[in-house]
Amino acid sequence: MFQFRIGSKCRETRARVGEIRTGRGSVETPVFMPVGTKATVKAMAPFELQEMGAGIILANTYHLYLRPGHEVIREAGGLHRFMGWPGLILTDSGGFQVFSLSTLRDVSDEGVTFRSHLDGSAHLMTPELSVEVQEALGSDIAMCFDECAPYPCTVEGSKEAVRRTLLWARRCQYAHRSPGQALFGIVQGSIFEDQRIDCARELVSMGFPGYAVGGLSVGEPHGEMYRVLDAVVPELPEDKPRYLMGVGYPPNLVEGVARGIDLFDCVLPTRNGRNGTLLTRRGRMNIKNLEYERDFRPIDPECGCYACRNFTRAYIRHLFRSGEILASRLCTWHNLHYLLELMGYIREAIRSGTFADLRKRFHEDYQDGSDRT
DSSP, X not given: OEEEEEEEEOSSSSOEEEEXXXXXXXXXXXXXXXXXXXSSOTTOOHHHHHHTXXXXXXXXXXXXXXXXXXXXXXXXXXXHHHHTOOSEEXXXXXXXXXXXXXXXXXXXXXXXXXXXXXXXXXXXXXXXXXXXXXXXXXXXXXXXXXXXXXXXXXXXXXXXXXXXXXHHHHHXXXXXXXXXXXXXXXXXOTTOHHHHHHHHHHHHHHTOSOEEEOSOSSSOOHHHHHHHHHHHGGGSOTTSOEEETTOOOHXXXXXXXXXXXXXXXXXXXXXXXXXXXXXXXXXXXXXXXXXXXXOOSOXXXXXXXXXXXXXXXXXXXXXXXXXXXXXXXXXXXXHHHHXXXXXXXXXXXXXXXXXXXXXXXXXXXXXXXXXXX
């Protein structure tokens, strides 16, 4: 069972509040999905994610196919049981990782022959195998295998990636046999609006239960991302969820929601947390900077996360300088809490008719790259 219901809409923008319902449970949208690449959200335990309000996470087909292997996870009773996560799981197709992590790739209409980044072993990832792996993992939402064109790329290169993405989408749809799992199509087309529109229309004609916009947040300017979304979102069904892949930078979340996006994911909050970069309402701050050596305030005085309730900037900086694991945990905790809370504020603002005001205030307050306090 997979259903998507829209509850509230913003009059000034395309923002909307919805609910995804599955046989396992439900989650409100718009929502940010923490990334659990290898069947774990780095530095966090499942119960901690639940306590901060996460209802759905993302896991990675490419990584789990290589290690421990999808058959191992199938024998364990599926990914939810394997990793002890009771919420929803979305698995990506492995397409992006095949192109970004593996070596000696050979791309054809059949699939992608590649060598593992772990041990150099050779593999052929096809649309059918991607679906097989995701069905074995038992995720609630699976993604079609697609070809993600690099940025920048030529018109011809992007057009070929779109052609192959559509070919593979049909094969994924044909191969997919799991009634309890929703399979989403992925719109490609780089920054070329006509290609994005053509790809979206063809995917919509196939009748997927949801649609993703892939191939953005790969190096293009933010304005280009917004331009592509402005072109492609109107082509996607109003009554189906829309997923912007690989996006977690706070201003992009706000602007993505304004353009009608319902689902987001990104490694940014966990990766930045492990490196000491923290997200706050006034922008990013590097907790390792000397200025925080004797700063006994919380990371963000307005934040109610575990790290901000119990520890100071000076203490967390000390943990980083001492090489303590707790530093990464606390910063990751804060960053994930910040994004999940931001999405909660956004949902409430849409319901109350104040999203346009929230959007304006957010951009006034959020100073990119600053260490403002």
